[in-house]
Amino acid sequence: MRRFVPIVLTATVLLAGCQGGGGGDTTTSGAAFDPKTCQGGTLTVLNQGGITHLDPARLYTSGGGNIPSLLFRTLTTRNRQPGEAGAKAAPDLATDLGTPSDGAKTWTYHLRDGIQFEDGTPITAADVKYGIERSFAPELPGGAPYLRDWLDGAASYQGPYKQPEGIKAIETPDDKTIIFKLSKPEGDFPYLATATQFAPVPKAKDSGTEYEKHPISSGPYQVESYEPKKSLVLVRNTHWSQSVDELRYACPDRIEVTSGLDSAVINQRLVTGAGGDANAVTTDAVVGPEQLAQLGTGSELDKRVTRGEFPSTTYLAFNTKKAPFDNPKVREALSYAINRTSVVNALGGSAVVGPSTTFLPPQKALGYQAYDHFPAGDTGNPDKAKQVLAEAGLSNLSIDLAYENDDSEGIGPKVASAIQEAFKQAGVTVKLNAIDAATYRDVTGKPATQPGLALATWGADWPSGGPFLIPIFDGRQIITAGGNFNLAQYNDPAVNTEIDAINALTDPAAAAARWGALDAKLGALALVLPLTHEKDVYLVGKNVKNAYADGWRGQLDISRISVK
């Protein structure tokens, strides 16, 4: 569940976190798969990260998440398909992706017929509204922060426990209709409506912080037992049927999630596939070097692999307010000097990461446009870097590089050492500044304490260029109190205006083209030094069928796999 509850730190995150979409390809074992006859068996999920909260208000997911999506249906959800088709939103509880009006400032949804909670009560628009209002309660923190920013006049709403009158910007004229009034045009609203905050919650069953012990399901499964961070057992919800939900196949009769396992252990168990492990998958343990070495083309193991790409970029963040990075020549020289091959190897090799010269990862849905403004080749161009530095009259440059003291997030000592060595070739001395992983984002996210040069990662909350570029380059998003992601501290009114203009577009394709162009334009300023983008390679158990990575997150979608 790397992306499922990843952000304990997001209490301070204002816009975006770490979730989003991508392309992927299929690995389907066996003959033609029929969702009508796939039912039966017990699926085991072996994970590293535990589910700390199971409350739909508190989950921070991409496209509804993997396991949460089995319990919570939302207004829209990700279109559960591989490749580009999967990077689109699809109607879930709603009949369509929503009707925009008033220049994308008003969004209207109608609920489909026949939808019920696990106790048989019909799901109404008021339940959806109540679910959203709960996510504003300070007692239930952790969800994506967008709604507070987008909904008109909701910025200071304190949740239904303190303010039972609710949010005025959400209207429910009847049981089937729900209308959202926004403070500014937001063409991406159908993407946001995939978040678990858009799951219905019956007010009568709401027990505040206790609700997560047994959240009322609207999806194909319901909770049998749940122990935070350790285990979760799901059984069928008899009030759900395929006739009201075409997207989830819900093949296994029972799903058992075990968390807190070591990545190497998980992958070894999947390889061996003894006993129940033959019916096992993982949603957060990417294969390690041991398995990669065995993944020869055509090998038995190779057939049990799902490959996808979660849109995420690892990059070096320049603080352009701090010397020497206020000098564009320094940023350009370092961009020429970087050796992306050694960074790729430090992160696990070309099977799990790819080199990036653009800030947007290579997904069409995000508007990716190829560019390489400061060609460094595969292994860096130290001569060109030296030349740029010499032209700027700089020699014997010595800089500090901040990174996490732990490699688990991919911005740790291994990558830092590779960068140190690459810059050394260009005559730049790098002093390593390891920061405790637990406080890393606090230090880098506060302009007062932000180092001049820091390793950073960014992932999209949904497959669109907006959540990828806005927090990083919108000058109005510079947050001095902490939780800042505009690490370049770049503020150009022209760029801000362009961002507003793209936000008003409701056609994803038109928006994507302009996000891509904006990224290419910003890239020429060398505000960030893109290093790599992520690829996901997951193993599944011997007996697992129809396992593929969906195009939204590049991860295998539990709602469609079978162990029969």
Place this chain on the structure above:
Amino acid sequence: MTTAPPAPPVPSRALAALRRDRGFVTGAVIAGLMVLVALTAPLLAALAGQDYTTYHDTLLDSARGGVPIGGFGGISGEHWLGVEPGTGRDLFARLVYGAQVSVGVAVAATFLEVLLGVTVGVAAGLGGRWLDSGLSRVIDLVLSVPVLVMAISLLAIVPQDWPRPVLLAAVIAVLGWGGTARLSRGETLSLRTRDYVAAAQVAGAPWWRVARREILPGLTAPILTYAALLLPTNMVVEAGLSFLGVGVRPPTPSWGQMLSTATTWFRADPFYVFLPALMLFLALLAFVLVANGLRRALDPRQRELTR
């Protein structure tokens, strides 16, 4: 006013016994080689034409997670022991530079422990009742501290720009001098009852002269033996700390750090695990052999028997 001459530090009889002890000689030769390797690391690396920081990306199979291309971890005429998976750094250079940290830290820590332990131990042994019980409680305290846990916390809080190897030696020594101190105190207590010590004290020799002239020579044998046993222990502690990631900082190599990186590769590139493990094993074996030989030759009880 006659004082019996104290036993010489290492009697010639013991030296002869050591020379006949095959275990000791083997250990001493290996240990000597290790120290030599540590001292000449830059020279050896230069001889191989390599250094321990340069990345060799072309020698790695990136698609397979970054394992070295070729057998036995990518051994070639240029890279005598192959390259490190994931980075392509030369393993021969890293191994010999690693010796600097592993051997250097262990030797420095042992030296500091002996210095601190003997000082406190002798002071406690010669001092009055109050000084003795006071210092003994301090020794008890030091002995009761769990070294690894305490070292991890100490190393985690110091600023990063402090020189790590020096710091490692200091931390290991500060947490590990208790044994030497207790041993020195016990030996001093037994030595001070000897006639020649009593005579020196009656003659009005100041305490520091008594300590230096009468007590220390008698302590040499047991402390030397004990130090030889401390050395491998300290090497293991350093390796453990580096293994846990609180040891030396990248890109400085140490055997413990190499072992730590190797754990993720032990199936894909078993040769990488083998190298630092073998070096640690050899070093420990050598120092333990030396210590055992010393103990056999210098143990007071055995010396009494041979007299």
